[in-house]
Amino acid sequence: MNKDTNNSRIILQAMELDKSFGGLKALDCITFSLSEGRISALIGPNGAGKTTLLNVISGMEAPDSGRIFLEDSDITGLKTWEITKRGICRTFQSGRVFQNMTVLENVLTGMHTSANSGWLAGMFHWPWERKEEKELKTKALGLLELFSLADVAYEPVSNIPLILQRKLEIARALGSSPKLLLLDEPVAGLNMKETEELGETIRNLSRFRITILLVEHDMNLVMSLADWIIVLQHGQKIAEGKPLEIRNNPEVISAYLGNQ
Secondary structure (H helix, E strand, C coil): CCECCCCCEEEEEEEEEEEEECCEEEEEEEEEEEECCCEEEEECCCCCCHHHHHHHHHCCCCCCEEEEEECCEECCCCCHHHHHHHCEEECCCCCCCCCCCEHHHHHHHCCHHHCCCCHHHHHHCCHHHHHHHHHHHHHHHHHHHHCCCHHHCCCEHHHCCHHHHHHHHHHHHHCCCCCEEEEECCCCCCCHHHHHHHHHHHHHHHHHCCEEEEECCCHHHHHHHCCEEEEEECCEEEEEECHHHHHCCHHHHHHCHHHC
16 A cells, blocks of 8 residues: 555555646646545636546546556546445535435435445345345434534425535535545635634544545635645646645745735
C-alpha cells in the first residue's frame, strides 16, 4: 500500500489524466493523490476543470488518457455503479435528493450497493431479505441521528429546508460506506450561518477516517476545512499544498484568490 510523506495511506492516485471536449482540453496531465482521512479541496476559477475531474474520478466521464487507482485497484474507465461499489461516492452542486420520498427512504436508496438480497428475495420477502432490510433501516436511522435528521426521518424531502437537504445528500452518500467522498459545492445556496453549520458537519466526518475531496468556491470554508488544497486553472494543476502555502502562492493569487 502506498504512503504519503506523512506515512498516511494513499486512498486515491490520479496519474496524468487528460480529458478533451472537442477542441477544449478540460484536463491536461493532472496528477495528484489523496491521503486517508484527509479533507482535500479542489479550487480554481470557473472553467478550470474541477467538475470534469470529479466526473472522471466518479465514472461519469472516462479520461482520454491517464490512470486512476483506488488503493491498489485500477478503476480507470469503470462505470459509475462499479466505482461506487468499490468505495467512491459523490454529491452534486444542484442537489439530487428525491423530493417525493421521505428522508429515511432517501438514505436507504444510498445503501443499495451494500445489500446482498436480490430482486427475487425482495419480491417474496424471504426471511433473510427481511432481516437485511431491518439492518439497513437501523443503519440509516443511525446516519440520520448523526446528521441531526432523525426528527424528520418520515417527512417528505420537499418539506424540509435546504440546509437539511444538503445534510441528507451527504448522509445518503455515506450509506454506501465509501472510502472516498466527493463533495461538489455542498454549501451552494446556503447563507453564512448555514454554511458554518454544514462546514462543522463535514469537519466532524474526519473522526470516521473518511477521505474527502471538496470542490468549493467559498474560500473561508475551504481554508477552515481543508488539510490540503489542489488548484486548477485552464485544466492544469498550477499548485497544491497546505492552506497557508496556497493562500500565499503568487500564481494562485494571480489566477484565483486575487479575484475573491
